[in-house]
Amino acid sequence: EGGPGEPSCRSQRLMLQAGLLHPASPGCYYYMPPTVRALEKLVRVVDEEMQAVGGQKLNMPSLSPAELWRASGRWDGMGPELFRLADRHGKGYCLGPTHEEAATALVAAQSNLSYKQLPLRLYQVTRKFRDEPKPRFGLLRSREFYMKDMYSFDASKEAARQTYDLVCDAYRSLFHRLGLPFVRVRAATGNIGGTVSHEFQLPADVGEDRLAVCPGGHFAANVETLDGEQTSCPTCGEKLTQTRGIEVGHTFYLGTKYSSVSNAVFYSPENKPQLAEMGCYGLGITRILAASIEVLSTEDSIRWPSLIAPYQLCFIPPKRGSKEEEEGAALMERVYDDLTDALPHLAGDSVLDDRTQLTIGRRLKDARKLGYPYVVVAGKRVCEDRPVFEVWNQSTGEVLFLTREGVFELLSKAQVP
CATH class of the missing domain: 3.40.50.800 (Anticodon-binding domain)
Structure with missing residues (x-):
């Protein structure tokens, strides 16, 4: 880790030495002009991939009303990582780390939404906030960061799973275009919820997640999802190898967890209201920048994915x-x-x-x-x-x-x- 304020991983050290970042406060950085160029290029590539699968870009407020989060149970469920504040009238808000509640409230507010208007695939690229107890590793774990988050609304479970697979394929395409050595692993749903979840990980020694991977590529999982006794691939029987990874993307099939709370409904062919089946999909934009440098660079030279070099x-x-x-x-x-x-x-x-x-x-x-x-x-x-x-x-x-x-x-x- 080094002493207080000292760089603690390759990407952080290289970015600070090159003047790409300037520390502002723990977990917060000034992004210098070359870094912003790389960020904007990455966002352009992400836009291409999201729009290729029917994504529509919008912007949602960073300030999210407390009542939305209380209704979903996440006001308390998120614990101290949620930045909470109150306005001059005493009304509670949080700085959104994710926007499931806000996106669902937006769709719920659309009266007479027809099944003919689905699927809806809404996404944004904005700053997010998380009150990390120990921000570290530069942009790999910070308090303020850029994220792409997409929220999908479908008319059936089958359609929602098709959307899920479609977005996962878009993520694969993105990381292939960037030339990054990623692995998709089975993951826990955590405080976001849902029934199916996968992480996109870049193997790296500095990674905070432990991964179990089949050498033949048949199976991969975050260790936290495994039965303690599982050491071999359920498909081919090969012994699983363990590695560490940096999580750069996460996908969730949510079902009706949020749509049932906000009453986000559409009208079926029989003109009956039905709850939308949801998914959510995140990409850590600034984390991808740092993780790319972490896995591609030498000890003294930055190597960017050429597509997003400043x-x-x-x-x-x-x-x-x-x-x-x-x-x-x-x-x-x-x-x-x-x-x-x-x-x-x-x-x-x-x-x-x-x-x-x-x-x-x-x-x-x-x-x-x-x-x-x-x-x-x-x-x-x-x-x-x-x-x-x-x-x-x-x-x-x-x-x-x-x-x-x-x-x-x-x-x-x-x-x-």
Whole structure:
């Protein structure tokens, strides 16, 4: 853990050293501009996946009335993790850690909702709050964080389970696109409730959850859901291996737990009111940022999923006063300017490190620290008859020597959401 205020895991240490975060108070951080760029890119990818399964984006208030939470039983059930407050009139509220009550109240307020209008799949990406007793590991366990939460309303159990499977597939697609080594595990329903629950976990030593995984991929569960004597896979009989994981997503089939409390009903083909069958689905947006760095990075270099890196590439011109400066600096600026025309998808996604009073080595070290997927260096070979650039691929550690045309061909494969 280290002493008070000291970084306690790789992602926290790297993000603080690179100036991506600045601590404000325990469990709360300033997100610096590059971090916000990564956050916004991640949200764009999440939006694509949620809208591909019929998700409609909305915003719900962070302040949630106490009576909604008392009605569901979670005002007391959440315990001290719930931030509670009262307005000047003494009316109670909480800062929402999740929005099951609010989403259900919204749907309940829609009069004459027809079965023809279902399924409803409503989601938001907003700040959430949890009064963690011991915030730690930077963005992995904080008091204020960004989360994507979706709430689904279906006309039958069968339809609700179809929605559940559909959203789980969207989560799989998301993590595959990010290139993250995830595992979906059976999980407890906890204070949110419901009858079926799965977590999406990134295996990592710093993870707070213990997972039991079949080596053949037939079974995976959070250890807290297992019978104490279960040590082998129920499908193939192989011995389960244990690992630790960081929870980055969670899905719940809720049934009518919340719709029955708020009377969230729709009208059937026979024009009779029926309770909506619900599901809820969370993604820890800021936790995914930190967990990605945790599992992909080296001890001294950030490696982002290339899709959400704050910037795709960094150009490093020669040091001022070096023998390469005269030809190399002008050539590098031309390449940088031509990039927008040749590769418009990278416009605004590249950085020219013009701190030419610093050595190339120092700037290259800073570039590795920030995690640009590609770094293009105007080194000694830029003065050759056919100038050659050094291109560092941060995700593989590979160094390529390429002409201007080769650089453009390589960068044409860079992905930007």
